[in-house]
Amino acid sequence: MLSIKDLHASVEETPILKGVQLEVKKGEVHAIMGPNGSGKSTLSSVIAGREEYEVEKGSIDMDGQDILELSPEERAHLGIFLSFQYPVEIPGVSVTNFLKTALNETRKARGQEPMSAKELLRLMREKMELLEMDKSFLSRSLNEGFSGGEKKRNEIFQMALMEPRLAILDETDSGLDIDALRIVANGVNHLRSKDNAVVLITHYQRLLEYIKPDFVHVLYKGRIVKSGGSELALELEAKGYDWIKEEVEA
Amino acid sequence: MNSDQLRDKLSSSFIVFENELNGERRSPLHQKRRAAMERFEMKGFPSTRDEEWKYTNLKPLLGTDYKIFHEGEQSLEFREIKRYFLNDIDTYKIVFVNGKYSSWLSETTHRGFDICTFSAALQRHRHVLDEYFGRSDEEPSSTMDLNTAFAQEGAFIRIGKNAHVDKPVEIVHFTTADAGPSFNQPRNLIVLEEGSSAEVIERHRCLGEQETLTNAVSEVFLGAQARLSLFRIQNDAPQAGLIDHTNIHLSRDAHAHTATFSMGGRFVRNDLAFFFNEPNATAQLDGLSLLDAGEFADQHTLVDHRVPHCESREFYKGVYGGAAKGVFNGKVMVRPQAQKTNAFQENKNLLLSEKAAVDTKPQLEIFADDVKCSHGCTVGQLDEEALFYLRSRGIPEHESKALLLYAFGDEVIQRVPLKALRQRLHRLMAQKLDVDFQLNL
Structure with missing residues (x-):
């Protein structure tokens, strides 16, 4: 589904990614871990199409289609979803209006009819229940005055509505208490199917107790330096990153 | 045609206008017109050398050979202009086509209150005009004087004591292509007596492609506890220019709310002034400029706190795309005797392109010491x-x-x-x- 080859990217002339390789197939869950500053968030931003990052070399394909020339919205229309590490506050735009616009613009781009208000409301109610959210949330301004946990839950709520084929969760677990983490993980697990894929970007092993990955990768200095199964995450939790750094430097 | 020639044309037109008045020429009202014309002839049109017009160049609009008087009557079918009125709700309507009142398109009333025209008031409510006409500004600007000189038609709204107008009043001024390029001088007078209330919506609409310049004046007097809402929709055709002067006088416990939406037209200049003449009155001034291409809007406001215990809240926003240009000049005057004044002002702007610009100038002149005043202005871009x-x-x-x-x-x-x-x-x-x-x- 997603194929990243020899990806080099920089921001303001500083190279961050230096040859990332990653293959994600349908039905798989990948975790990308690594110390601070290793390029984890850059990788997710480049996949989603943030324009401040310059891709100097390499490719990102989705189902065989090169997506590097596509706008962020076109990538979303292909089914790529990024759960933001820091969701942006947008005063004056209610959650409902935002979701209505996002869903219907996406449907339009895919040649589908817009969803009726009634249908939309039914869908939103269903997903809100899944994420144990309060109804009043729909009429609030998008992310404005939301607590850290509410913002993250809102990201997963959006994901549940958009039903992406590839979901990238950028440190969705950071700043969540154990209950919120369970709810968020529940939302992600609900989305998992044989046709979808999930990439979890995380610092800690904690989230992986709730969402079991098929593969764990370690990103360090802009490259994936180690890959393994879910046991790698446990090893990292126990031993930290120093041994990886030593291995790489050696 | 240049601005001097246009001034000369206005002078000779005034003589023609006077000659048609016969006995009316000696009336006190006409004496006010004549004095205003003399002042206009002395001062001429404002230029960017005038402090109040520093950022606003009227000159490009003064090069057209406008008609000063409209000839004949132009009729419009309601279905042609329906979209310029509010739908879904019933309203009173005072409609002008090329400066002349259209009774066909209007819905006026004299039941309980007077919602009619300036010309009707000249016949029926002469004493009201004599009392209020030309009284709203102690130092009228030259363009306001020009309007006063030619004032003969516009909306007249007088609401008697404790009366509440049961539905909004729409004032719409149309100009049509048949009129050719025209210089319009509509004159509104709104008098709300003690304890009365009204909601008014005004707009100017140029139908066709002729250039128009409208130089409008609204004089508003609110009695004790009177409440007025005055809304302006300014999204005229791309070749239409508008200079609007609105002076609002507030008595004890009165409240006025204005909201001005400038979303189009070639040129808009709003001179909006509030005068607090008695204590405990409140005012809310809202405005939104939403402009693109080469559009221009200047929001010029004055809030004059002359007495204690009044409150003004001003909130203006602007969005400028293309090569659009905006001005916000918000003057708040708190005179020495106006203790316990609350005056707040906020102006927020977004620039969407390299060529768009806004000049924003908060101007607080505070001469009393026991007051709460604040102002803030921002100019930014869309959040990436x-x-x-x-x-x-x-x-x-x-x-x-x-x-x-x-x-x-x-x-x-x-x-x-x-x-x-x-x-x-x-x-x-x-x-x-x-x-x-x-x-x-």
């Missing part, structure tokens, strides 16, 4: 982070920008209590932003 967030959810760039701008402008629209007007403004905003949103914000 927010834009990326929306786009990453599948909302295309154009729609994402529009959604952010819609939310920005909506903050002003939400202050309008009249639902039918809010809906209309939402539609106009979506149209201006070139999107097809159907959002219930």
Whole structure:
């Protein structure tokens, strides 16, 4: 589904990614871990199409289609979803209006009819229940005055509505208490199917107790330096990153 | 034609106008006109050398050979102009076509209160005109004087003691292509007596492609506890210019709310002044400029706190795209005797392109010491982070920008209590932003 080859990217002339390789197939869950500053968030931003990052070399394909020339919205229309590490506050735009616009613009781009208000409301109610959210949330301004946990839950709520084929969760677990983490993980697990894929970007092993990955990768200095199964995450939790750094430097 | 020639043309036109008045020439009202004309002839049109017109160049509008008087009557069918009125709700309508009152298109009343025309008031309510006409400004500007000199038609609204107008009043001024390029001088007088209330919506609309310049004056007098809402929709044709002077006088416990939506036209200059003449009166001044291409709007406000215990809240926003240019000049005067004044002012602007510009000038002159006054102004750009967030959810760039701008402008629209007007403004905003949103914000 997603194929990243020899990806080099920089921001303001500083190279961050230096040859990332990653293959994600349908039905798989990948975790990308690594110390601070290793390029984890850059990788997710480049996949989603943030324009401040310059891709100097390499490719990102989705189902065989090169997506590097596509706008962020076109990538979303292909089914790529990024759960933001820091969701942006947008005063004056209610959650409902935002979701209505996002869903219907996406449907339009895919040649589908817009969803009726009634249908939309039914869908939103269903997903809100899944994420144990309060109804009043729909009429609030998008992310404005939301607590850290509410913002993250809102990201997963959006994901549940958009039903992406590839979901990238950028440190969705950071700043969540154990209950919120369970709810968020529940939302992600609900989305998992044989046709979808999930990439979890995380610092800690904690989230992986709730969402079991098929593969764990370690990103360090802009490259994936180690890959393994879910046991790698446990090893990292126990031993930290120093041994990886030593291995790489050696 | 240049501005001097236009001034000469106005002078000779005034003589023609006077000659047709016969006995009326000796009336006190006409003496005010004549004095105003003399002042206008002395001062001429304002130029960018005048402090109050520093950022606003009227000159390009003064090169057209405008007609000063309209000839004949032009009739319009209601269905042709229906879209310029609010739908879904019933309203009083005072409609002018090429400066002349159209009784066919209007719905006026004399039952319980007077909602009619300046010309009708000349016949029926002479004493009201004698009392209030030309009284609203101690130091009228030259363009206001020009209007006074030629004042003969406009809206006349007088609401008697404790009367409440049962539905909004729409004042609409049309000009048609048959009239050719025209210079219009509409004159409104609004008098709300003690304890009365009214809601008024005014707009100017140029039908056709002729150049027009409208130099409008509204004089507003609010008695004790009177309440007025005055809304302006300014989205005229691209070749239409508007200079509006509105002076609002407030008595004890009166309240006035104005909301001005400048969303189009070639040139808009709003001179909006509030005068607090008795204590405990309150005023709310809201405004939104939403402009693109080569459009221009100057929001010039004055709040004159002359007495203690009054409150003014001013909130203006601006969005400028293309090569649009905006001005906000907010003067707040708190005179020495105006203790316990609350005066707040806020002006927020977004620039969407390299060529767009705004000059914003808060001007607080505070001579009393026991007051609460604040002002703030910002000029910024669209939030790139927010834009990326929306786009990453599948909302295309154009729609994402529009959604952010819609939310920005909506903050002003939400202050309008009249639902039918809010809906209309939402539609106009979506149209201006070139999107097809159907959002219930």
